[in-house]
Amino acid sequence: MRYLDKISDPADLQQFSERELTLLAGEVREAILACVSEVGGHLAASLGTVELTVALHSVLQSPRDKIVWDVGHQCYAHKLLTGRRDSFGTIRQYGGLSGFPSRGESVHDVVGTGHASTSISYGLGLVEAAKLTRGGGNVVCVLGDGALTGGVAFEAMNQAGHLHTPLVVIINDNEMSIRANVGALQLYLNRIRLDPTLTRLREDLERGVARIPAIGQQAYRLGKDVKESMKALLVPGMLFEELGFAYIGVVDGHDMHALRESVRQAIDTRRPVVVHVKTVKGKGYEPAEARPDAFHGTGPFHLGNGVRKAAAGGTTFTEAFGQALVRLAETDPRIVAVTAAMTQGTGLEEFERRFPERFYDVGIAEEHAAVFAAGLAIGGMRPVVAVYSTFLQRAYDMLVQDIGLQRLPVIFAVDRAGLVGDDGPTHHGAFDLSFLRVIPNLTIMAPSSQAELQRMLRTALDIDGPVAIRYPRGMAAPFAAPAELEPLAVGEARVLEEGRDVALIGIGTGVGIAREAAALLQDRGEQPTVVDARFVKPLDAALLERLAATHRRLVTVEENALAGGFGSAVLEQVGTSVPVVRFGLPDAFVPHGDRTLLLEDLGLTPRAVAAAAALHPAALTRVK
Numbered sequence: 001m002r003y004l005d006k007i008s009d010p011a012d013l014q015q016f017s018e019r020e021l022t023l024l025a026g027e028v029r030e031a032i033l034a035c036v037s038e039v040g041g042h043l044a045a046s047l048g049t050v051e052l053t054v055a056l057h058s059v060l061q062s063p064r065d066k067i068v069w070d071v072g073h074q075c076y077a078h079k080l081l082t083g084r085r086d087s088f089g090t091i092r093q094y095g096g097l098s099g100f101p102s103r104g105e106s107v108h109d110v111v112g113t114g115h116a117s118t119s120i121s122y123g124l125g126l127v128e129a130a131k132l133t134r135g136g137g138n139v140v141c142v143l144g145d146g147a148l149t150g151g152v153a154f155e156a157m158n159q160a161g162h163l164h165t166p167l168v169v170i171i172n173d174n175e176m177s178i179r180a181n182v183g184a185l186q187l188y189l190n191r192i193r194l195d196p197t198l199t200r201l202r203e204d205l206e207r208g209v210a211r212i213p214a215i216g217q218q219a220y221r222l223g224k225d226v227k228e229s230m231k232a233l234l235v236p237g238m239l240f241e242e243l244g245f246a247y248i249g250v251v252d253g254h255d256m257h258a259l260r261e262s263v264r265q266a267i268d269t270r271r272p273v274v275v276h277v278k279t280v281k282g283k284g285y286e287p288a289e290a291r292p293d294a295f296h297g298t299g300p301f302h303l304g305n306g307v308r309k310a311a312a313g314g315t316t317f318t319e320a321f322g323q324a325l326v327r328l329a330e331t332d333p334r335i336v337a338v339t340a341a342m343t344q345g346t347g348l349e350e351f352e353r354r355f356p357e358r359f360y361d362v363g364i365a366e367e368h369a370a371v372f373a374a375g376l377a378i379g380g381m382r383p384v385v386a387v388y389s390t391f392l393q394r395a396y397d398m399l400v401q402d403i404g405l406q407r408l409p410v411i412f413a414v415d416r417a418g419l420v421g422d423d424g425p426t427h428h429g430a431f432d433l434s435f436l437r438v439i440p441n442l443t444i445m446a447p448s449s450q451a452e453l454q455r456m457l458r459t460a461l462d463i464d465g466p467v468a469i470r471y472p473r474g475m476a477a478p479f480a481a482p483a484e485l486e487p488l489a490v491g492e493a494r495v496l497e498e499g500r501d502v503a504l505i506g507i508g509t510g511v512g513i514a515r516e517a518a519a520l521l522q523d524r525g526e527q528p529t530v531v532d533a534r535f536v537k538p539l540d541a542a543l544l545e546r547l548a549a550t551h552r553r554l555v556t557v558e559e560n561a562l563a564g565g566f567g568s569a570v571l572e573q574v575g576t577s578v579p580v581v582r583f584g585l586p587d588a589f590v591p592h593g594d595r596t597l598l599l600e601d602l603g604l605t606p607r608a609v610a611a612a613a614a615l616h617p618a619a620l621t622r623v624k
């Protein structure tokens with residue numbers, strides 16, 4: 001790597017000519033491909049922003065100037081150019097670099113991100129803080145057209161336009177969210193992009209009106225309304241201009257010279273400015289350009305042909321959910337599916353194909369998704385909002401106010417609950433049981449298997465109120481759908497093994513751990529009771545009271561924060577009548593890495609549970 005090897009700090013980019021910067025971009029792209037094909041990661045977005053990243057770091061002086069990456073999944077080139085070239089191969093692995101900007105990792109990662117649409121808010125705060133502290137530096141936010149579908153981006157633009165603060169917002173428009181972007185705004189961006197004559201027309205309009213002789217200011221004012229409405233119809237960037245932003249675009253996002261010029265120009269305007277950059281997601285790697293959705297986040301693949309190295313066998317929870325939803329929707333026309341830009345991730349592709357009129361992708365807009373679903377429910381539908389646990393956090397007020405309080409039958413299929421592994425703390429679903437449990441009227445279930453998940457979905461349809469079903473990422477298992485999807489009795493746990501002395505009570509993935517722990521204890525001659533709690537709310541109070549009265553110790557196992565989670569609910573139920581030992585996630589943000597390693601690290605393993613459950617101290621040492 002002739003150029004990349006010379007860069008240990010972004011300041012090193014100053015030594016290169018524009019032609020050399022373009023060659024450097026090629027090397028960066030190669031380095032990203034070499035690494036991600038080995039270890040997996042967010043490929044397509046990072047490939048698409050290579051030239052943009054090189055251009056930004058060559059024009060700006062990071063960290064004095066600040067780049068805020070929205071979502072942060074496109075930051076691989078940035079990592080390579082900011083002193084992390086040598087450790088780049090460790091990205092997303094246990095103990096290695098994060099797959100997202102991370103404040104602890106580098107001074108060049110100004111903010112830590114992972115969730116979408118926050119960059120303009122961060123950027124505006126940074127600029128205002130610099131003003132108040134008389135610090136300096138330019139701030140450039142980079143967000144995708146997908147991230148722009150999130151309302152918070154507009155809340156920030158609304159304020160920025162009002163404050164008139166110098167802030168550069170680069171819209172990286174590749175027409176893609178994880179899949180093809182949706183919404184009226186995307187159509188607007190498309191229209192700007194597709195017709196270059198519009199840019200000229202805009203300039204002609206501005207100049208033309210000003211130049212008409214002998215008409216004077218009055219005529220100009222009279223004509224202004226006409227001009228404005230014509231502009232609104234025809235002129236690129238008008239929407240942003242109305243929000244108080246200058247607009248520069250459309251810029252070829254793979255042309256180093258054009259990028260550098262427009263960034264310089266944007267900074268020189270000294271006011272809020274949008275730079276509309278057109279990029280190709282997956283740029284430079286044919287399989288990723290052809291299927292940017294498949295290469296948005298990928299596992300290891302063969303560089304030669306783009307084929308994934310290992311495909312998981314069995315059925316994941318996500319797939320089991322998607323299958324059951326389709327099956328139930330065949331006979332229940334009230335069922336509609338709602339996703340916030342996560343159709344594939346939440347297993348809704350088949351549903352969309354089968355029932356396009358009952359499928360809604362609302363964009364990266366979880367808050368809206370929740371209230372939209374509330375409206376659908378009031379209107380007589382049975383909306384199922386499929387959402388990752390971590391992104392559901394966005395919609396919390398809506399859960400409480402618009403769904404819980406109104407007792408509306410909205411079903412939340414909460415995917416990626418528990419540890420997700422490589423994406424780390426921004427994406428772990430560590431808190432949903434805690435934040436959901438306090439909402440009155442909400443029924444909360446967590447399946448221990450794919451079959452249970454399908455039955456829970458069936459059960460949810462009979463409940464006249466809001467329901468959340470939380471289940472983990474991946475975890476494929478051999479699975480044949482039950483012939484009948486029998487509903488469960490609401491609030492009833494399932495006793496898997498009736499024993500004595502110690503009761504191991506698992507919820508969700510905790511059930512598997514509890515079962516394995518029980519097997520270890522049985523090997524040592526103990527006879528624990530094993531329970532699949534199934535429901536976090538309502539709890540099976542009668543069973544818990546019985547277990548408390550007949551056992552010497554209860555042990556709860558969950559993949560959720562201990563604070564306020566399932567074990568806390570059990571404690572609240574049984575009080576001090578029996579000792580309760582709780583296993584779950586600690587009061588800390590869990591880092592990224594292989595899920596098994598993380599669980600090992602956190603002591604959330606069958607061995608640790610068995611050791612704590614063993615009644616006789618000697619067993620503690622014997623359990624291996």
Ligand SMILES: Cc1ncc(C[n+]2csc(CCOP(=O)(O)OP(=O)(O)O)c2C)c(N)n1
Nearest residue numbers: 045114115116144145146147176177178341
């Ligand atoms: C609040 C939130 N919801 C969902 C996601 C999942 N997500 C990650 S990237 C992405 C698409 C982003 O599209 P865009 O901003 O256009 O960037 P691109 O990948 O196209 O470069 C989505 C939906 C997220 N990170 N944050």
